[in-house]
Amino acid sequence: MIGQVEEEVALIERHLDILRRVIENEPIGIMKLANEGGYEHHEVRYSLRVLEEDGIIKPSNHGAITTERTEEFVSGLDERLATLADRFDAMKIEERADGNH
Numbered sequence: 296m297i298g299q300v301e302e303e304v305a306l307i308e309r310h311l312d313i314l315r316r317v318i319e320n321e322p323i324g325i326m327k328l329a330n331e332g333g334y335e336h337h338e339v340r341y342s343l344r345v346l347e348e349d350g351i352i353k354p355s356n357h358g359a360i361t362t363e364r365t366e367e368f369v370s371g372l373d374e375r376l377a378t379l380a381d382r383f384d385a386m387k388i389e390e391r392a393d394g395n396h
Contacts (some may be wrong), residue, residue, distance in 0.1 A: 309334065311372075313342040314351060318365065322358035 312332055317323055328339045343359055346352045350364045 309338065310342045310345055313339060314346055314365075314369075317346075317352050317359045318361055318369070321360040322355050324358035327358070 309332075313328055313334075316328055316331060320327070325336055325339050325343070328334065328343075329336050332339070334342075343352065343354075346359075347354065349368075350362055351368050352359045352365065353362050354360075
């Protein structure tokens, strides 16, 4: 169960890293994203497709670029991540002082 969550978090980390690289270097192509991020080309293509399906980036003749939706997404991201972190914290099962659960 937790292994699946860890895999999903790693995937989201990659998507967000690629988004950050697009924002900072647009237009940027798959080769450059793969080389700079240390990703396989297929991983970059998948992340770009996910971001494109959400309308956060779009393809151009020279590589991926941001859209009008990018700023909206990024502006609410920190708050959404903080909310998720709080939810994860609330799920913790900690030992009681007497050692029982």
